[in-house]
Every structure is written in C-alpha cells, then in structure tokens.
Amino acid sequence: MMDIDALKKQLFEKARKKGFEDCELYYSENSHSSVSVYKGKLEKYQNSQTGGFCFRGSYNGSMGYYFSETTDIDIDSVIDNAMANADITDTDNKEFISEGSKSYSSVKIYNDALNGLTVEQKLETALEMERSALDYDKRIRPERASVSTGEGSVYIANTKGLELSEKRNYALASVSVMAEENGNTKSKYELFVGNDIEDLDPAGLGISAAKKAVSALGGSPVKSGSMNIILSNEVFADILGCFLPVFYAEEAHKGFSVLKDKTGERIASDILTIRDDPLIDGGFASCSFDSEGTASYGKNVIENGVLKTLLYNLKSAARDNVRSTGNGFKASFKSAVMTSATNFFVEKGNKTLDEVMKKTGEGLFITDVAGLHSGADRISGDFSLAAEGFRIENGVITSPVDQITIGGNFYDMLNNITAIADDLKFFASVGSPSVAVKNMTVGGL
Amino acid sequence: MISKKTAEAVLLCAVSRGAEFAELFVENNAKNSVSLVNGKVESANSGIDRGCGIRIINKERTVYVYTNNMAEDNLLRLASEGAEAIHGNTKLKNIVFSAMQYDKLYTPEIMPDSVKKSDIVDMLKTGSNAAYGYNKLITQTRMGYTDSCRNVIIANTEGLWAEDERVRTRIAVSAVASDGNEKQTGYFGPGALKGFEFYDTISIEDIAKEAARSAVTMLGAGNCPSGKMSVIMDNGFGGVIFHEACGHGLEAAAISKNASVFAGKIGQKIACERLTAIDDGTIPGSWGSINIDDEGVKSRKNILIENGILKGYMTDRYNGGLIGMEPTGSSRRESYKFMPVSRMTNTYIAPGTDKKEDIIADTEYGLYARYMGGGSVDPASGDFNFAVNEAYIVRNGKICEPVRGATLIGKGSDVLLNIDRISDNLALAEGMCGASSGSIPVCVGQPMIRVQNITVGGRE
Numbered sequence: 061m062m063d064i065d066a067l068k069k070q071l072f073e074k075a076r077k078k079g080f081e082d083c084e085l086y087y088s089e090n091s092h093s094s095v096s097v098y099k100g101k102l103e104k105y106q107n108s109q110t111g112g113f114c115f116r117g118s119y120n121g122s123m124g125y126y127f128s129e130t131t132d133i134d135i136d137s138v139i140d141n142a143m144a145n146a147d148i149t150d151t152d153n154k155e156f157i158s159e160g161s162k163s164y165s166s167v168k169i170y171n172d173a174l175n176g177l178t179v180e181q182k183l184e185t186a187l188e189m190e191r192s193a194l195d196y197d198k199r200i201r202p203e204r205a206s207v208s209t210g211e212g213s214v215y216i217a218n219t220k221g222l223e224l225s226e227k228r229n230y231a232l233a234s235v236s237v238m239a240e241e242n243g244n245t246k247s248k249y250e251l252f253v254g255n256d257i258e259d260l261d262p263a264g265l266g267i268s269a270a271k272k273a274v275s276a277l278g279g280s281p282v283k284s285g286s287m288n289i290i291l292s293n294e295v296f297a298d299i300l301g302c303f304l305p306v307f308y309a310e311e312a313h314k315g316f317s318v319l320k321d322k323t324g325e326r327i328a329s330d331i332l333t334i335r336d337d338p339l340i341d342g343g344f345a346s347c348s349f350d351s352e353g354t355a356s357y358g359k360n361v362i363e364n365g366v367l368k369t370l371l372y373n374l375k376s377a378a379r380d381n382v383r384s385t386g387n388g389f390k391a392s393f394k395s396a397v398m399t400s401a402t403n404f405f406v407e408k409g410n411k412t413l414d415e416v417m418k419k420t421g422e423g424l425f426i427t428d429v430a431g432l433h434s435g436a437d438r439i440s441g442d443f444s445l446a447a448e449g450f451r452i453e454n455g456v457i458t459s460p461v462d463q464i465t466i467g468g469n470f471y472d473m474l475n476n477i478t479a480i481a482d483d484l485k486f487f488a489s490v491g492s493p494s495v496a497v498k499n500m501t502v503g504g505l
Numbered sequence: 506m507i508s509k510k511t512a513e514a515v516l517l518c519a520v521s522r523g524a525e526f527a528e529l530f531v532e533n534n535a536k537n538s539v540s541l542v543n544g545k546v547e548s549a550n551s552g553i554d555r556g557c558g559i560r561i562i563n564k565e566r567t568v569y570v571y572t573n574n575m576a577e578d579n580l581l582r583l584a585s586e587g588a589e590a591i592h593g594n595t596k597l598k599n600i601v602f603s604a605m606q607y608d609k610l611y612t613p614e615i616m617p618d619s620v621k622k623s624d625i626v627d628m629l630k631t632g633s634n635a636a637y638g639y640n641k642l643i644t645q646t647r648m649g650y651t652d653s654c655r656n657v658i659i660a661n662t663e664g665l666w667a668e669d670e671r672v673r674t675r676i677a678v679s680a681v682a683s684d685g686n687e688k689q690t691g692y693f694g695p696g697a698l699k700g701f702e703f704y705d706t707i708s709i710e711d712i713a714k715e716a717a718r719s720a721v722t723m724l725g726a727g728n729c730p731s732g733k734m735s736v737i738m739d740n741g742f743g744g745v746i747f748h749e750a751c752g753h754g755l756e757a758a759a760i761s762k763n764a765s766v767f768a769g770k771i772g773q774k775i776a777c778e779r780l781t782a783i784d785d786g787t788i789p790g791s792w793g794s795i796n797i798d799d800e801g802v803k804s805r806k807n808i809l810i811e812n813g814i815l816k817g818y819m820t821d822r823y824n825g826g827l828i829g830m831e832p833t834g835s836s837r838r839e840s841y842k843f844m845p846v847s848r849m850t851n852t853y854i855a856p857g858t859d860k861k862e863d864i865i866a867d868t869e870y871g872l873y874a875r876y877m878g879g880g881s882v883d884p885a886s887g888d889f890n891f892a893v894n895e896a897y898i899v900r901n902g903k904i905c906e907p908v909r910g911a912t913l914i915g916k917g918s919d920v921l922l923n924i925d926r927i928s929d930n931l932a933l934a935e936g937m938c939g940a941s942s943g944s945i946p947v948c949v950g951q952p953m954i955r956v957q958n959i960t961v962g963g964r965e
C-alpha cells in the first residue's frame with residue numbers, strides 16, 4: 061500500500077535534521093477475509109485490508125512515538141508530534157533502538173496452501189460445522205459458524221542499520237450453538253486456530269460444540285466450600301493467559317508483579333513446567349524476531365516449580381543487566397514497545413485425564429469460567445470467577461454443575477497443583493493440559 | 506475525508522448486483538494518550554486512525570469490507586468484490602445526498618489538540634501525588650490519559666449524508682496499597698463526551714484519594730464469604746448489574762437470533778414492579794452519549810422496562826429489520842473496522858423512593874457492594890457475572906467489616922425479579938463495553954438497590 065522506502069528516507073532525514081538521534085520505522089499490513097453462516101445460508105461476508113506505520117525516535121534521551129494509518133500525512137507533523145511526545149516522557153525510562161541480533165532462527169508461520177482457499181470452500185466448511193452440530197442432537201439451535209483466513213506482515217527498519225520483515229497467515233474457524241431444554245439454555249462454541257487447513261475437522265468441531273452445549277443442560281449449583289478441582293485444559297489456559305503479565309520483568313520493576321526478585325526460587329508445585337516458545341512451527345504467536353528486532357528463542361519460565369526467568373524486552377533487560385529474552389512486543393503497530401509472551405504453555409504430564417479424575421475421586425471438573433477481565437486481580441493474584449462444569453464422583457464425571465464460582469489466588473494455585481494430564485492443547489497462543497488443584501474455594505448454595 | 510462524488514460511485518458499485526442497501530462509514534480519528542507509572546511518564550503516544558467501511562445488505566445477508574487505503578479505485582474494487590457476494594433484484598441509478606440536520610448535544614470548549622502536553626502531565630502528577638500522599642501504604646500509582654477527536658461521515662444508498670464530530674476524553678486512576686506481602690488496587694475512570702474542560706468539573710485529587718482509600722481499605726479486608734445472600738449495590742457503577750444481567754439481552758442482535766432470554770417478551774412482566782430502566786443516548790456531554798448513531802440515526806431516550814414491564818429493545822437497521830422493529834438510534838461500532846450493531850449508550854435503572862439509610866437499616870445480613878468492577882454475560886442463557894471491588898458485610902442493619910474478592914453471579918431473568926428495594930440517589934459511571942462491534946464508551950447507572958438471594962462467590 062505504501063512506498064516504504066520513500067517514507068523511511070523522508071522520516072529519518074527530517075527526524076535527524078530536527079535533532080532526533082536513533083529512529084525507527086515500524087510498518088505493518090493486515091488482510092482478513094471471513095464467511096459466516098446461519099441456518100444453512102451465507103449470513104455475512106467480510107473482507108478487509110488495513111495497515112499503517114509507527115515512527116519512534118530518541119530525542120534528548122527520551123523516546124517519542126507517532127503512528128498513522130495513512131501515509132497521506134505531513135511528515136513534519138509526524139516528527140513534531142513524536143518530538144512533543146518525547147518531550148514529556150521521563151528520561152530514566154530508557155528505551156533502546158537496537159542493531160538487532162547476529163542471527164535469526166526460522167519458523168514456519170506462512171503456509172502458501174492457505175491462499176488457495178476460496179470463499180466457496182470457506183462457505184462449505186462453515187456450513188458443514190453448523191450442519192454437523194445441528195444433526196448431533198435435536199435440542200441444538202444454531203447461533204453462528206464462521207471460517208476466516210488472514211495474513212499479516214511486519215517490517216522494521218532503523219538508523220542502526222536493522223532491517224527485518226516477516227509475514228504470517230492463519231485460518232480461524234468457529235462454531236457457536238445453543239442447546240435448549242425446559243427453558244434452560246446453554247450456549248457453547250468451539251474454535252480452531254492454525255495455519256494448516258488440513259488440521260481442521262469441520263464436522264468434529266461442530267459435534268464437539270453441540271456435545272458441550274447438550275451435556276451442560278440441567279446443571280445445578282453445589283454447596284459452597286473448599287474442594288478438589290480439575291481445571292480443563294481450556295480453563296487453565298484462560299486463567300494462565302489472564303495472569304501472563306506477572307511474568308513480565310517490566311511489570312515486576314514497576315511493582316505490579318509479586319515475582320520481583322523471585323528468579324531461582326520455587327514458586328509452584330514441582331510437577332509444573334511452563335515454557336515460552338516462539339519457534340513452534342505454525343504456532344499462533346510464533347515469530348523469528350520481536351518488535352525490537354531481537355531474535356526469538358524458546359525458554360522455560362517455570363521448570364519443575366522453580367522460576368527460571370522473567371520475560372524481558374531491551375529496556376527491562378538493561379535494568380536487570382541481563383539479555384532480552386526476545387519478548388519486546390508492540391500490541392499493534394501503533395503501540396509502544398511493551399512485553400509479551402509468545403506461545404506460552406504448560407508442559408503436559410504423563411497421566412490421561414481419566415487417570416487424573418480417578419486419582420481425584422471426589423470433586424469438580426471445571427470446563428468454563430467467565431469474568432476473567434473483571435474477577436481476577438493481576439496484582440494481588442486473587443480471583444473469583446463464574447464457573448461451570450461437572451461433578452466428579454468415584455473418579456468419574458457425573459452430573460453438570462452451573463451457577464457456581466471458583467475462587468483462589470493464582471500463586472497459591474500454582475503451589476496447589478496435584479496432577480497434570482497429558483491433554484495439552486493450545487487456545488490461540490496459550491496452551492495447557494487439564495490440571496488438578498486441591499483446596500479451591502467454591503461458591504454456590 | 507471523502508467527496509460526495511466518490512461516495513456515490515462507491516455506493517452504486519456496492520449495489521451493482523442488486524442489493525437493497527449499501528452504506529459507507531468514513532472515519533478520521535486523532536488519538537492521544539499519556540501513561541504515568543509511579544509518578545513518571547512511561548509513554549506518550551499519538552496518531553491518526555483513518556479508514557472506511559462499506560456495508561451491503563440484502564435481506565438476511567450482509568457484506569462488510571473495510572480498508573484504510575482510501576483511493577477511489579481501491580474503494581471501487583472492494584465495493585465490487587463485496588457486491589459479488591450478495592446478489593439481489595434492486596436497481597439504483599443515482600443517489601441524491603441530503604445532509605442530515607441535527608442539534609449537537611454538547612459543544613466542546615477546549616479541543617484536546619489545543620492542550621499543552623505538559624498540562625496533561627501536570628494533571629496526572631497531581632493525581633499520583635494525591636494518592637501517594639493519602640497513606641504511606643500506597644506503593645504504586647498508575648495514571649492514564651486518553652483523548653480522541655473522531656470525525657465520521659455516514660452515507661447510504663437512501664441518500665443519507667451525515668457528518669459528526671465526537672470529542673471524548675478520559676482519565677484512569679489506579680492506586681496500589683501494599684503491606685509487604687499483599688497488594689490491593691483502587692481504581693476509577695471518569696470520562697466524558699467533552700473537551701479538556703471536563704477536568705474543570707471533577708477533582709483529580711479527590712478521585713485519586715478515593716482510589717487510595719479503597720485500596721488501603723481492601724488491604725485490611727478479610728476474604729468475602731461464599732453463598733446466597735442479600736446484596737446491596739451502591740449507585741453509579743453498581744449499574745453494571747443491569748448492563749450485564751439485562752441490557753445485553755435487550756440488544757436486537759441477540760433478539761433476532763432468539764439468543765436472549767428476553768426475546769418475544771415485550772409487554773410481559775420481566776422485573777419487579779418498581780423497576781424502570783432506560784437507555785438514554787442524549788444526556789449532554791455524558792461519556793456514553795451520541796449525537797447520532799453509526800447508521801446516522803439521531804440518538805434518543807429509550808424506555809426499556811417500565812414498572813417491571815418490558816417495553817422495547819435496542820435496535821439497529823439490520824437486526825431491527827429481521828424482527829420488524831424501527832431503529833432506536835442504538836447502532837454503534839468501535840471504528841470503521843467493525844460492522845455496527847445495536848449497543849447500549851447510557852443505561853440506568855430509574856430512581857425509586859427508598860432512602861439509602863433505610864435499605865441498609867432494613868437488612869439483617871448481607872453484603873454491601875460499594876464499588877463494582879466489570880462483568881460479562883451470556884445473553885442466550887442470561888448467566889452473568891461481575892466483580893465487586895469494595896464490599897462490606899452488613900449485620901443487623903449496620904455496615905460492618907470490609908471483605909475482598911467477591912464476585913456476583915446469577916441469571917438475568919431471576920435477578921430483575923429479585924430486586925426488592927430501589928433508592929432515590931441515581932448516579933452514572935463510565936466504562937467500556939465490548940461486544941461484536943468492538944469496544945465502545947458507555948455509562949452504567951443506578952440508584953442504590955438491594956437484590957435478594959444472589960450467589961456471592963468469595964474465597965471463604
């Protein structure tokens with residue numbers, strides 16, 4: 061869309077003239093195309109292409125930013141605005157523009173085969189998901205089924221000679237259904253994320269969503285109290301995803317994570333290992349470099365219960381006198397460089413979920429939680445969430461449970477893990493197997 | 506941002522295969538943000554969002570394409586690609602635009618881009634200092650400032666040409682209290698559909714002190730008990746209960762798919778008799794207000810529930826069409842990147858006649874929720890949840906010890922019937938609401954209410 065080289069040249073020249081030292085151009089383009097069906101017909105077709113650039117530069121020791129979705133903009137105003145932003149930013153909060161790493165690992169994040177997927181094929185896949193869900197049980201009503209593909213690219217260039225680019229593509233498929241019986245309604249969905257469409261089983265996804273909804277019908281609350289709980293792979297991934305920032309050195313430095321100065325200490329059950337790995341082929345957050353141009357690599361964050369490292373960008377690494385872990389990311393091209401995990405996951409255990417249930421004996425299997433954006437306090441670690449699932453009696457799943465809450469503290473929970481199943485699954489960039497936790501507070505009757 | 510000639514050509518192209526309706530939404534949004542952490546400016550960022558969305562509707566079928574490459578040939582290419590996905594029998598040769606006339610709810614006095622950035626920093630520092638100064642247990646502060654000046658043009662094949670300028674500003678104030686082992690946070694986020702003059706009407710210092718007080722109070726609090734009990738929810742952000750338990754279920758997108766417990770219930774009693782609830786997009790300067798919605802319909806005051814009877818839904822053109830209801834000025838979207846759907850604006854429970862003191866005095870045992878956090882709902886089942894940020898046990902008609910970590914859950918249809926007291930002290934509070942058309946500014950509100958027998962999830 062934009063003539064990047066010309067933009068870069070103009071920006072860097074004018075910025076230098078106005079007194080900027082190191083400067084960077086970050087440019088990104090995205091396209092997305094999706095098809096949604098409802099009751100056997102195409103309901104919605106969407107297509108988009110967007111992009112934009114962000115300039116950042118060091119001025120009198122502070123970093124100034126300015127972004128734009130359009131190049132139809134006066135370059136002087138970009139520089140002047142970035143300068144005004146730099147002027148008010150504190151200088152001891154030092155961000156770096158770097159020449160990058162010596163070498164970069166490659167990772168498969170672009171699949172040419174995805175480009176061949178036609179609108180008709182997406183439509184057929186979405187229809188198959190919906191149809192198989194409806195055929196599964198007569199209590200199922202459709203809500204939406206959609207299939208989409210997208211592509212994104214990033215380009216980073218700076219005055220230290222760094223010039224990097226990478227592009228990725230992906231496919232998403234989701235199916236939402238409602239099950240209804242005796243005035244009781246349950247709405248459930250299944251989601252596929254990947255960049256190999258061969259991995260998608262449309263009928264399987266539809267049936268799975270329908271099964272989830274039907275089996276949740278007729279749930280009832282349990283008595284309030286402390287219980288042994290198995291969190292499904294999805295629920296543990298949801299909770300872990302919510303507390304990700306506690307593993308960011310930047311948050312620890314600001315006093316927003318209690319993991320400050322805990323590296324090397326035991327912070328979790330010794331059966332827990334958590335890894336951040338950006339080099340998984342086809343991974344949702346895979347990349348060969350971060351937004352600062354640092355080469356990506358995999359690392360254990362927690363190993364057998366011991367905190368091995370926090371996640372660093374260049375700024376937080378300089379403060380702790382360590383190397384960046386390649387986790388300096390922008391949330392979008394517009395944002396400032398922050399910290400972000402990549403493919404962040406709990407290593408699987410060696411028992412099946414059935415074996416973990418058997419070992420648990422009596423308790424709850426939690427399959428859904430809601431309210432993570434409000435009912436979890438990242439700073440204290442406290443959470444209390446609306447939850448649903450099933451009773452576990454004599455080591456097997458029995459009746460559905462709903463209208464309960466589960467409460468606890470994230471850090472206590474890490475220590476109270478008693479078993480980890482082998483059903484590791486990724487939900488976008490966060491992955492987990494099902495995890496058994498003792499003594500969690502359940503709110504119900 | 507776009508000429509009428511280009512708009513006409515793009516719209517005609519969008520319906521060239523016979524679709525009934527097409528609409529253009531063009532936007533230029535100048536944004537600015539400053540973040541202050543522990544008294545220091547962590548980042549300052551600004552920039553421009555600009556782009557265009559083209560929506561094509563034919564009966565139940567919709568196409569939405571968007572881009573920020575505004576060149577006419579690119580828009581025509583996207584429109585014609587969209588037209589291919591949606592054939593119909595309507596023929597349209599030309600469009601005569603007529604400019605929509607309406608009165609602005611509020612005229613900003615100080616445009617955000619005229620404010621010196623150092624003034625913004627000074628204001629944030631005043632807040633941070635006030636929080637630190639409140640108590641030595643305050644160990645961290647986080648202050649955020651955002652403003653945006655959003656110019657939009659909405660044009661459609663029926664000849665609508667609507668232009669609007671939306672100026673908003675908001676400040677976020679967090680104070681963290683710590684006793685060495687534990688940390689608790691107090692937070693407020695006031696904002697308005699106004700210019701920088703908004704900050705003359707509030708005291709950042711008082712807000713920061715109140716956030717600090719809340720954090721310190723919660724630091725000393727025990728864990729909230731779990732189980733069913735009476736809950737008294739204070740005014741202002743307490744209104745999040747209506748927003749989640751009922752509001753989302755009254756949006757036409759859920760109604761048109763029969764994915765709401767309130768579908769088909771107009772004219773029926775769905776709440777206690779004393780409850781009246783309103784969605785009002787016309788409150789001058791209010792954070793959730795809109796001059797016109799994102800389909801170019803004038804905002805209005807919509808009565809949703811009157812004395813317990815369901816009166817109406819919030820509708821947009823597409824979903825309203827599916828259920829045979831006129832648009833209510835409720836169609837909203839985060840940006841041109843989203844197709845608009847019916848959403849809330851300023852939604853609140855109307856004041857009742859009870860006195861706040863009496864509600865507390867008449868409660869033998871329960872929870873008093875002074876400040877609420879956010880929540881969410883599944884409109885299909887009506888299952889909702891929301892967090893309580895500051896709560897106390899009520900015993901024998903008196904507010905007793907503070908408790909932390911409470912989440913309230915329930916079913917929307919039950920909770921509306923279980924509201925048994927409504928006070929007279931209505932207040933609104935600002936928030937962001939996320940749904941299919943993105944994250945949009947809304948207000949929630951209520952006077953103090955009491956709900957019988959609601960599930961409280963704590964850690965005891």
